[in-house]
Amino acid sequence: MPTTRRQFLNLAGSVSVAGTIPIVTLRPLEATPAMLSAAIRNVVGEAPVRTGKVKLDIPPLVENGNTVPMTVSVASPMTADDHVKSIHVFNEKNPQPNIGNFYLSPSSGRAQVSTRIRLADTQKVVAIARLSDDTFWQVATEIVVTLAACTEEMN
Amino acid sequence: MAALINVPAKARRGEIIEIRTLTSHIMETGFRHTADGALVPRDIITNFTCRYNGAEIFRADLFPAIAANPYLSFFTVAKESGKFEFEWIGDNGYSSSASASITVE
Secondary structure, three states: OOOOHHHHHHHHHHHHHHHHHHHHHHOOOOOOOHHHHHHHHHHHOOOOEEEOOEEEEOOOEEEEOOOEEEEEEEOOOOOOOOOEEEEEEEEOOOOOOEEEEEEOOHHHOOOEEEEEEOOOOOEEEEEEEEEOOOOEEEEEEEEEEEEOOOOOOEO | OOEEEEOOOEEOOOOEEEEEEEEOOOOEOOOOEEOOOOEOOOEOEEEEEEEEOOEEEEEEEEOOOEOOOOEEEEEEEOOOOEEEEEEEEEHHHOEEEEEEEEEEO
């Protein structure tokens, strides 16, 4: 019996469906690029990182990625028993994943640091705080950048 | 090197004060190219330290993702009258320092 047009289309359809499945599963499951997670692992090791306590103040829409004001603060009493040891800030899509490490002590009084950063692309910025009990807390913020920094040509 | 330091001249004992610092530096990322394709070598400040009467109260590691003319603001508890010393260290042997004094009542 010759193959009918209907049978052929059914067959072609099932082949193309089967063909797309491997393509979908090849996509990375986690959107976080490897460089970012490697930089974070470098700081926290195998310790779990919980979400909370940390606040990242940064404009959600940035016109010029060359200088972006950023403030990181952590809810902490900053006493000898319970304080923030350090704050680490990372980015997702700059040429390298670190932004800055800031080391505090109980004599800081308030766990808050401000600086100005560069962002090469629309991306996620992650701030992680290490507390005195060696627990890690994080916050991640998505920022839209219209003019990129870092890699432009020099005039 | 030019640096701008903002520390309150006077504070009450135990008060939490903000310290703001700004220094002039190109913070060349090392990822940029000239028009003819040559890579511009990295030239950044890598470390910042603040000491209060000799004791370290704040330290930062900086990366190329910090904007040119690095600005840093942080807090400390005003414990006693004295001096804040600031030090910036960077690539190619870069080093600069500044200081500010405070009266604590």
